[in-house]
Amino acid sequence: MGGLRNVVRQELVARQLDEQIAARFPVGQRLRVLDVGMGQGTQALRLARAGHTVTGLESDPGMLATAQAAFADEPAGIRERVRLIEGDGLETGVHFLPGSFDVVLCHGVLMYVNEPDAMLAGLARMLAPGGLLSLLVRNGDALSLRPGLAGDWPQALEAFDSATYTNRLGLRVRADRLESLTATLAGIAAPLHAWYGVRVFTDGAAGDVEPPTGEELERLLTAEDRAGRLEPYRRVAALLHLCGVRG
Numbered sequence: 295m296g297g298l299r300n301v302v303r304q305e306l307v308a309r310q311l312d313e314q315i316a317a318r319f320p321v322g323q324r325l326r327v328l329d330v331g332m333g334q335g336t337q338a339l340r341l342a343r344a345g346h347t348v349t350g351l352e353s354d355p356g357m358l359a360t361a362q363a364a365f366a367d368e369p370a371g372i373r374e375r376v377r378l379i380e381g382d383g384l385e386t387g388v389h390f391l392p393g394s395f396d397v398v399l400c401h402g403v404l405m406y407v408n409e410p411d412a413m414l415a416g417l418a419r420m421l422a423p424g425g426l427l428s429l430l431v432r433n434g435d436a437l438s439l440r441p442g443l444a445g446d447w448p449q450a451l452e453a454f455d456s457a458t459y460t461n462r463l464g465l466r467v468r469a470d471r472l473e474s475l476t477a478t479l480a481g482i483a484a485p486l487h488a489w490y491g492v493r494v495f496t497d498g499a500a501g502d503v504e505p506p507t508g509e510e511l512e513r514l515l516t517a518e519d520r521a522g523r524l525e526p527y528r529r530v531a532a533l534l535h536l537c538g539v540r541g
Contacts, residue, residue: 331403335361401430421540434469484538491531
């Protein structure tokens with residue numbers, strides 16, 4: 295799963311997503327899952343292994359190839375439950391009928407979309423009634439925290455009044471604010487049901503820092519998980535995990 299920051303992100307999102315699925319759907323129900331912008335397929339693979347039918351939508355050919363390679367090593371029973379498609383999250387209506395999925399994931403994608411409202415409305419239409427929309431976004435209310443803790447005062451001051459930031463790939467992308475997304479989700483008939491913070495303590499780690507192992511890793515994840523559920527910590531997390539429910 296890569297370095298420390300990615301391990302924390304993927305593990306926390308997995309725990310939070312499982313919690314929401316368990317609270318919303320009967321135990322043992324095999325869900326229809328759409329993962330938009332699935333990247334290397336970490337969450338898609340995990341959910342397919344859990345018995346769900348997963349469709350992955352990815353616009354980057356390199357990422358799609360990585361996901362395809364990962365699924366190719368799985369047993370036939372898991373591969374049969376997975377469909378991988380090259381496509382853009384703005385075009386879900388081209389590929390799928392409304393109401394086709396019980397769960398829609400959109401993790402780490404909205405920061406690359408200049409006008410996200412249309413995309414979010416399209417994702418909500420993909421959900422069956424009572425379906426779960428899971429969004430992972432950059433927290434626009436905490437953009438000053440990383441540069442401030444690093445002592446980069448010019449960037450910290452600039453970030454207070456900005457909705458964009460330069461990510462670790464060197465790309466200028468956008469962030470989202472909780473209040474704004476809450477209003478958007480209400481407007482597309484998938485109102486916010488729960489939200490979490492992700493990476494409160496470990497966001498400042500360098501990209502090449504490896505995670506600890508064993509009990510130390512579990513203690514780290516437990517601390518991050520708890521902080522992501524409590525005020526005021528979750529408000530300053532680097533990422534926000536929002537879960538809306540289709541009415």
